[in-house]
Amino acid sequence: MHDITLRSVAPDEDARFKALLEAHHYLGTAAKIGHALWYVAIWRDQWLALLVLSAAAWKCAARDQWIGWDRRYQFDRLHLIANNARFLILPQWHVPNLASKVLSLCQHSPVY
Numbered sequence: 001m002h003d004i005t006l007r008s009v010a011p012d013e014d015a016r017f018k019a020l021l022e023a024h025h026y027l028g029t030a031a032k033i034g035h036a037l038w039y040v041a042i043w044r045d046q047w048l049a050l051l052v053l054s055a056a057a058w059k060c061a062a063r064d065q066w067i068g069w070d071r072r073y074q075f076d077r078l079h080l081i082a083n084n085a086r087f088l089i090l091p092q093w094h095v096p097n098l099a100s101k102v103l104s105l106c107q108h109s110p111v112y
Contacts, residue, residue, distance in 0.1 A: 004048065004098075006105035009038040020050060025088045030054075036085070041102040049102045050088045056081035 009017045017038055021029040030036070030052040041049040056063075056078055063081075064074055089099055 004041055004043045004101055004105065006039050006041050006051070006102065009040050013040070014038075017050060020047070020090065021052075021086060021088060024091060025050075025086055027086065030086045037082075039106075041105065046093075048090060048093045048098065050086065050090070051084070051102065051106070052086035053082045053106075054085040056083050 017040065018029045030038075035055040037053045039051040039053070040047050041051070058078070059074075064070075069077065087099070087103075089102075
């Protein structure tokens with residue numbers, strides 16, 4: 001499974017994406033509110049995993065403390081953070097290291 005790709009969900013695929021999240025993710029579907037990116041991981045034309053990235057929360061004390069942000073940096077740098085709102089490996093694709101592979105592809109995917 002070395003030729004896995006990660007791409008944005010096309011508008012005509014929204015219904016399928018939402019239905020799979022609703023059926024298989026414990027939080028259900030994720031609305032496209034604000035800045036949100038929907039991705040699908042594909043191998044040989046098969047959907048393997050779904051990923052929703054959204055804008056970071058305005059305030060998260062644990063995150064800001066871990067990063068070392070104080071109030072004056074928080075708002076200037078918040079755009080550098082993305083929130084992993086949903087991540088789903090589809091049930092038929094539970095194979096070793098797939099989640100790590102899909103997440104690693106995020107750093108190479110273009111933002112639309």
